[in-house]
Amino acid sequence: MPFRNRKIFILYCSPAGSTRHVSAVLEKELKNRNADVLCADICKEKESGNLLQQIRQAAEQGILFIASPVYVNRPLPQIMKFIEQLPEKTGAAVPIVTWGCVSSGIALYDMGKALKEKNIPLLGAAKVGAQHSMMWRSENPLGKGRPGPEDDKMLRGLTDALAEKLQKSPLAEIPLSALAYQPPERHAEMEKLSLAAAKSHMPERKTDENLCTQCGICAEECPVAAITLSPWPVFADHCICCFNCVRICPETAILSDMSPLEERIRSRAALLDEKPRTQLFL
Ligand SMILES: Cc1cc2nc3c(=O)[nH]c(=O)nc-3n(C[C@H](O)[C@H](O)[C@H](O)COP(=O)(O)O)c2cc1C
Ligand code: SF4
Ligand code: SF4
Structure with a gap:
């Protein structure tokens, strides 16, 4: 029972759903192993302070899976901000990117480095190939159909390997250097x-006032609450350019x-x- 007495947190942001899918696969697999799991979207979760409190309470028994999409080669700023607020005594962490x-x-290196700076051991990590979330209009998007069954299988392999690691003492950490897999000059x-530097090159968004019914769906679905209706959608500077609002507007x-x-x-x-598209670091 490697997960007995452990509290597992699977925390993620997922504007277009791939990272949520990965988190759900892990959640299901860990629950099958009778683990005590809390899975939450920290971009949507209003009470991230409450999550931090629970992580603090779990202390060394806490194992944190933290998952982010890659935006302009880096993790989402919201994920990095959350890592910065983590308590130092967390048992171990597993950074994941789609x-x-x-x-x-x-992105994995950034997350791993920030976790290490908190003295949180890295139990493992994973990168998961996914459909490119800017290409939903394309017939042949990059990463079409991913994460798919093969990726899910690898994620189940991740939980197997971590379960094995947790049986052993001392904990076999992965070094941060394992996540520095890009060639040094790259x-x-x-x-x-x-993302901040690339924002000015991102496609502009304009509301067609003849089509908009002011239904408010875009504002509700924006993962970072960057839309206000005044009376048409107005986009705040902290928009992360996920294009959810463009994708989901019914009109x-x-x-x-x-x-x-x-x-x-x-x-x-x-x-x-x-x-490879999907890779485990163990
Ligand atoms: C603004 C933006 C920037 C992105 N930058 C990258 C990138 O640098 N490299 C990449 O492979 N994919 C990039 N993507 C694609 C996402 O990383 C990928 O689709 C991810 O799985 C989305 O996760 P989600 O479905 O959980 O939102 C980007 C997507 C957006 C919207
Ligand atoms: S979802 Fe579309 S129609 Fe509804 S308020 Fe937003 S822009 Fe207007
Ligand atoms: S305003 Fe639109 S593009 Fe910007 S973060 Fe919100 S949903 Fe994403």
Whole structure:
């Protein structure tokens, strides 16, 4: 019973659903093993302070799976902010990223480094190939159909391996260097990139006031509460460019032309050709 007396937290952000899928696979697998699991979307969860309190209470018995999509080669800022607030006594952590088959960048490394700075041991990690969330309009999006059954199987393998690790003492950590898998010059280049720096190149969003019915769905579904209706949607600066609002508006009233960016994304994916798509670090 490797998970007995442990409190497992699976915390994630998932604007387009892939990271939620990965988290749900892990949740199911761990619950099958009778683990005590709390799974939550920390972007949506209003009471992230409450989650931190529970992690603090679990102390060394707490094992934190923390999962982020890769945005411009890095984890979501919300995930990094959450890691910064973690208590130092957390038992162990497993950072996970989903990525749209362009590059997983240095997102796992960023998360691993921030966890290590908190003195939280890294029990393992995973990167999971996913459909690119900017390409929902495309017939042939990068990462089409992923995460799929093969990825799910690997995730189940992750829980098997972690269960085995937890039976042994001392805990077999992975070194941070295992997550520095990009070639050094590319790693250095990616350290200069971020969502904040790339925002000005992202496709603009404009509301067609003739189509918008002011139903408020976009505001409800925005993962970072960046939309207010005044009376039409107004986008705040802390928008993370997930394009959820464009995707889900029932009237297709939020207009955004993704095609020029899509070409750039495809040529970068061809250039980088990062493989494997899904990989466990154990
Ligand atoms: C603004 C933005 C930036 C992205 N940047 C990258 C990237 O640098 N590399 C990549 O492979 N995928 C990138 N993606 C794709 C997402 O990482 C991928 O689709 C991820 O699985 C989305 O997770 P979610 O479905 O949980 O939201 C980006 C998506 C968006 C919206
Ligand atoms: S979801 Fe679409 S129709 Fe509804 S308020 Fe937002 S933009 Fe308008
Ligand atoms: S305003 Fe739209 S694009 Fe920006 S974070 Fe919210 S849902 Fe995503």
